[in-house]
Amino acid sequence: MELFPVPDVPEVREGDDLAALVSERVDLRPDDVVCVASTVVSKAEGRFADLDDFPAGPRARELAARLAELTGDEKDPRFAQAVLEESVDLVISEPFLLTETRFGHVGVNAGIDRSNVPDHDLLLLPKRPSESAERIRAGVDADRVIVTDTCGRPFRHGQRGVAIGWAGLNASRDWRGEADRDGRELGVTVESVVDELAAAANLVQGEGDGGTPTVVVRDFEWGDHGESDAHFRDIDGDFVRQALREWRYDP
Template sequence: MEVFAVEGLPEVREGDDLARLVAEQVDLRPDDVVCVASTVVSKAEGRTASFDDFPAGERARRIADRLGAIQGEEKDPRFAQAVLAESEALLLEAPFILAVTRFGHITVNAGIDRSNVPDADLLLLPEAPSASAAALCESLPADRVVVTDTSGRPFRYGQRGVAVGWAGLPASRDWRGEHDRDGRELEATVQSVVDELAAAANLVTGEGAGGTPVAVVRDFEFGDHAGSENLFRSADDDVVRQALREWTFGGDSHETDA
């Protein structure tokens, strides 16, 4: 398997044909997996916003004041309002905002970005990243697309690439019912393939000013396994989310509708 960044892409702006921009820079094969950062998908889809688009309500002001007191710096309540607007629910309001996006991804600040946005205050995640991936699949020579973002993980420092949308391949491959080298039947192993592809892509695309938003994974084989579209756990199936309902930070209760 080979993973390489796509060089030479211009700054992506609203209305750009992202598939065309990618195809102009790389000769794609049908079985390539094209991993595209959510940032450029959002820019092409016009998911930029101004702080003025989110006049702060009472709850947003309260969240901003609380975070400002905890972190020792003033917080703009309009940012908190933007997070509320982009969220189905908040799992935490302090010591940071942990949100459930409307398409099921759980991440800090609903994935709203304030970097690499030259013409706006905020960059929102795509509204429906898997639909965005499917649209790219229809226009690219490659048949498989993963829309990626970077996200932290419980119990570990640092961020890594994760999938927020995908098309052309299952989200996971299911090893249950297969056997290990000693003949034991696997009972629990479901491999999150799209996350692993996103993480591999993130190694070559990089971060910061030198980052590139698209990578190609070539010669990846899914193999003869059952596939699953499940990636985001439901609230009733997520023991961490259930534990957060009982956990408090300074007396707060959590998981509230946004």
């Protein structure tokens, strides 16, 4: 398997055709996987916002005041309001805001970005990233597209790439029913392929001002395995989130 960046992608503006920007710069094959950073997807879709777009309500002011008390840093209640409006569930409220977005992704601050947004205060995640991936897929000469983001991980330091939207492939390879090397049947193994490809692409995309937003994965083979589109855990089976609902932060 080979990964390489799409070279010389310009600064993306609202209304730009991401599929055209990719296709003009690289010769794609039908079985390539095109990994596109959510940042440029959001920019093309005009997901910019300013803090004044989010007048703070009582709950946002309460959250900001509590976080300021805990961290010793001033917190803008308008940002807390933006997080609330971009979320369907506030998983924990301190010492940071961990939320579920409308499309099921759980992350800090609803994935709202405050960097690389020169003309606005905020950049919101795409509203429906899998639909975004489908639109890009329709315009490139490749059958598979993943919209990537970076986020932290429970129990580990640092951030890594994850998939928040995908098109043309299933989210997971389902190994259940196959045998291990000793002939034992696998009963629970479902491999999150879109996350693994997103993490691999993130190594090539890079971070900060040297990053490149689009990476092509070539010669990835699915293999003779089952398929699953399960990706974000349902609350009934998410025991960590259930436990967090009962957890209280004790500084």
